[in-house]
Amino acid sequence: MEKLKYHFGKLKINKNKKTPMVQEVFSKISQKYDLMNDLMSLGFHRLWKKELIEIMNIENNENIIDIGAGTGDLAFQIYKKNPNAFVTSVDLNLDMLKVGLEKKKKNKCNNIFINANAENLPFKNNSFDKYVISFCLRNITFMETALDEALRVLKPNGIFYCLEFSSPKLKSLSKFYDFYKSKIIPKIGKYIAKNEDAYNYLDQSISMFPNQELLKAILIKKGFNNVSNINFFNGIVSLHIGYKTI
Ligand SMILES: C[S@@+](CC[C@H](N)C(=O)[O-])C[C@H]1O[C@@H](n2cnc3c(N)ncnc32)[C@H](O)[C@@H]1O
Structure with a gap:
């Protein structure tokens, strides 16, 4: 029997199942994602995201690829910061991209x-x-393979x-954060996006993701x-940076 090494949140699944399951989540919540x-x-x-763009220090004519761009937030913020750079926004999910295209009609980009x-x-x-x-x-x-x-x-x-x-560094913050993301966020998801499961997945996928040192x-x-x-917010969010020096 095949050993199940892949996860959808905490659920162990066959490797072919994760992408369609994740895509189903984003299709269902696309209209309420923002x-x-x-x-x-x-x-x-x-x-x-603003802090990320500050740190990226984008120069004129730079070619930037935004992976898992979703509804295009980063491209719109980068354009405001430097309209002479060029962003290619890539996403696997057509429903998220459709929302992004609608937003592009309103945002100059x-x-x-x-x-x-x-x-x-x-x-x-x-x-x-x-x-x-x-967040992708x-x-x-x-x-x-993506790396x-x-x-x-x-x-x-x-x-x-x-x-x-x-992963937050402070233990006391970690406890509060675990409670917030596992108990409160799915309830917000239930009432606003009409999808509690999608936000249970968010909670579990965060818990399963490698911490700063492992990544x-x-x-x-x-x-x-x-x-x-x-680290931002004591490590609740972290920005990892690396260089291709060959
Ligand atoms: C949480 S959203 C992040 C959207 C946006 N980057 C942001 O920061 O708000 C994750 C996005 O990653 C996309 N995604 C997931 N797996 C992907 C893959 N293998 N290739 C491209 N996009 C993917 C999803 O479709 C979704 O739109």
Whole structure:
């Protein structure tokens, strides 16, 4: 019998099942995704993304790939910061991309939306100056394949940025945070997005994701150089940075 090594939240599943299960979640919540982000994080996700873009220090004419772009938040914020950079927003989920395209009609932005899988990107080697992935890595079935793809499409000296939920350092905060994400967030999901299960998945997928040190070790093992991380909110969210120096 096949050993079940893959997870959808806490559920052990066959490796072929994770991607469709995750995609079903995002299709179901796509219309409420932005509202839920604002409610769950009390608007702080905007600050985390703003901080990420500050740190990315985007220069004119840079080519940036935003993986798991969802409804396009990062592209719109990057355009406000530097309209002379160019963002390719990639997501596997057409329903999330549709919301992004609607938002693009209201937001001035030069980004393009592409429907593709982070594990198999339709771009040539050495195409992008910066690769950014925000709150998506946790959802990818074959994370290491996606990291290989990140290295492949980055130009030499290109920079990888991963913004993701991680592990708070303070024990007291950790207890409160566990309660908030396992008990409160799914209830907000139930009333606002009419989908408690999707937000139980969010809670469990965060708990199962490698902590700061483990993720750094994975990035180093994959071949990124000068790997570091910056914690936001005591480590509830962490930004991992790595370089392609070959
Ligand atoms: C939590 S949302 C993040 C959206 C946006 N980056 C943000 O920060 O708000 C995760 C997104 O990753 C996408 N995703 C999950 N697995 C993917 C994959 N293998 N390739 C591309 N996108 C993927 C989902 O469809 C979803 O839109």
